[in-house]
Amino acid sequence: xxxxxxxxxxxxxxxxxxxxxxxxxxxxxxxxxxxxxxxxxxxxxxxxxxxxxxxxxxxxxxxxxxxxxxxxxxxxxxxxxxxxxxxxxxxxxxxxxxxxxxxxxxxxxxxxxxxxxxxxxxxxxxxxxxxxxxxxxxxxxxxxxxxxxxxxxxxxxxxxxxxxxxxxxxxxxxxxxxxxxxxxxxxxxxxxxxxxxxxxxxxxxxxxxxxxxxxxxxxxxxxxxxxxxxxxxxxxxxxxxxxxxxxxxxxxxxxxxxxxxxxxxxxxxxxxxxxxxxxxxxxxxxxxxxxxxxxxxxxxxxxxxxxxxxxxxxxxxxxxxxxxxxxxxxxxxxxxxxxxxxxxxxxxxxxxxxxxxxxxxxxxxxxxxxxxxxxxxxxxxxxxxxxxxxxxxxxxxxxxxxxxxxxxxxxxxxxxxxxxxxxxxxxxxxxxxxxxxxxxxxxxxxxxxxxxxxxxxxxxxxxxxxxxxxxxxxxxxxxxxxxxxxxxxxxxxxxxxxxxxxxxxxxxxxxxxxxxxxxxxxxxxxxxxxxxxxxxxxxxxxxxxxxxxxxxxxxxxxxxxxxxxx
Numbered sequence: 329x330x331x332x333x334x335x336x337x338x339x340x341x342x343x344x345x346x347x348x349x350x351x352x353x354x355x356x357x358x359x360x361x362x363x364x365x366x367x368x369x370x371x372x373x374x375x376x377x378x379x380x381x382x383x384x385x386x387x388x389x390x391x392x393x394x395x396x397x398x399x400x401x402x403x404x405x406x407x408x409x410x411x412x413x414x415x416x417x418x419x420x421x422x423x424x425x426x427x428x429x430x431x432x433x434x435x436x437x438x439x440x441x442x443x444x445x446x447x448x449x450x451x452x453x454x455x456x457x458x459x460x461x462x463x464x465x466x467x468x469x470x471x472x473x474x475x476x477x478x479x480x481x482x483x484x485x486x487x488x489x490x491x492x493x494x495x496x497x498x499x500x501x502x503x504x505x506x507x508x509x510x511x512x513x514x515x516x517x518x519x520x521x522x523x524x525x526x527x528x529x530x531x532x533x534x535x536x537x538x539x540x541x542x543x544x545x546x547x548x549x550x551x552x553x554x555x556x557x558x559x560x561x562x563x564x565x566x567x568x569x570x571x572x573x574x575x576x577x578x579x580x581x582x583x584x585x586x587x588x589x590x591x592x593x594x595x596x597x598x599x600x601x602x603x604x605x606x607x608x609x610x611x612x613x614x615x616x617x618x619x620x621x622x623x624x625x626x627x628x629x630x631x632x633x634x635x636x637x638x639x640x641x642x643x644x645x646x647x648x649x650x651x652x653x654x655x656x657x658x659x660x661x662x663x664x665x666x667x668x669x670x671x672x673x674x675x676x677x678x679x680x681x682x683x684x685x686x687x688x689x690x691x692x693x694x695x696x697x698x699x700x701x702x703x704x705x706x707x708x709x710x711x712x713x714x715x716x717x718x719x720x721x722x723x724x725x726x727x728x729x730x731x732x733x734x735x736x737x738x739x740x741x742x743x744x745x746x747x748x749x750x751x752x753x754x755x756x757x758x759x760x761x762x763x764x765x766x767x768x769x770x771x772x773x774x775x776x777x778x779x780x781x782x783x784x785x786x787x788x789x790x791x792x793x794x795x796x797x798x799x800x801x802x803x804x805x806x807x808x809x810x811x812x813x814x815x816x817x818x819x820x821x822x823x824x825x826x827x828x829x830x831x832x833x834x835x836x837x838x839x840x841x842x843x844x845x846x847x848x849x850x851x852x853x854x855x856x857x858x859x860x861x862x863x864x865x866x867x868x869x870x871x872x873x874x875x876x877x878x879x880x881x882x883x884x885x886x887x888x889x890x891x892x893x894x
Contacts (some may be wrong), residue, residue, distance in 0.1 A: 353763035364420035370394030446483030492529035523574025603627035791815015813847035
């Protein structure tokens, strides 16, 4: 009986392990930088139908995460000046920390939605892989998925990264299914998940050219058959119409109001590339200034203008073309990188043995085209981006990657042994960083202790460890605190008394210090505050590190005898 149902037993245990890791670690963290903003915005959408807050992100993940809060009935501070002014950060802080429902309860309730979505994606990944490549490949792919620290970390936050990852993957496999069956029911499903992907994150627009390319690659492989130009036009029209309908429904009353308001061409800057394109399209089609279109325009503008970024001691507002390759190299688990190298080697050997047929794409099973093309296009899309702030932006690559690795190696006896051995190594990597999954760096990079040499911000330090700092201070009877904190968790709410930490130029204030100094790794490296702002601290050895993200230095004039450095 166990042998007959071993796949379900293995999948269940793996997903249970992932869920347990996510739940228990999420309970040990304060909010990351954007979570309060997203949660307050989503709850305000549900309660008021007004989408004024956080327009730079589509609403789906915010609505989903805020939905269970309706049962808690927290107070929505519409009387606060931040609501009238549209100040989303202050509104989020007020909602989360000045409410009748405790912040921790609201935050974990909302995070539970993302955790559930993460586990659901893992199950779908396993079932699809089982159907296409067999049970061994399915369990191997799921193992790579559930032990990946990046997916564990970002799959438990109130952000859109995991939702986008899930619906991008579902869009591709649903479209591939339709191209195989040609059934209109499958086309409808593909249109629905495409719409869900588009209202999860604006970067999901990369799917549109990918779906077109997959259609024509399928047609080229099969010959004319039923995949004709008319069929293509009808298929894209149906999928597009369903996707547009999903977008309209996601924005609810905002969609209706937009048709009675300003036209799109009136709210974009035609002197910019994105503005010029959207202005012309809006003018020709008479498009309204729908919040999705305005948000897409702002997304393009942000990408064009860039974002302050840090990479290996360098700073830039425009980023680096090699940022995401470096991120992939230091944040992907070492075991997964080794397996990827083995998979590539197997693929190259297979091509070499194929002789003259090696360039004939028709000989490649279409499921492999569907597995490899989307992540390659998406990774290239990310490499040209000027917003370089985290591995979370390339999360959609990983489900495709894990399936390809597992499917490629599971066909060979030695490959199965390699998968089994390196999955165990991956599990050790994952357990070793618990509960600080956000700060994971692989052994090739020197682990999380060495992380700031490469990356900061949401790769390592996103404000998640303030409650752990409080626990450390209480355990060591440290009462005087000077701090520079990269996060939005409220020190007043957590009853942390503090003074501001002097910068490098404030030498007089440094000499007067009589406190334990705490500084987030992001600002210690100079990101967002200037390279020299805290250079005076970088030359010192910290007495402790809180979750790898907050560094402590002892400047007390009379130290307590029980204090222990580590």
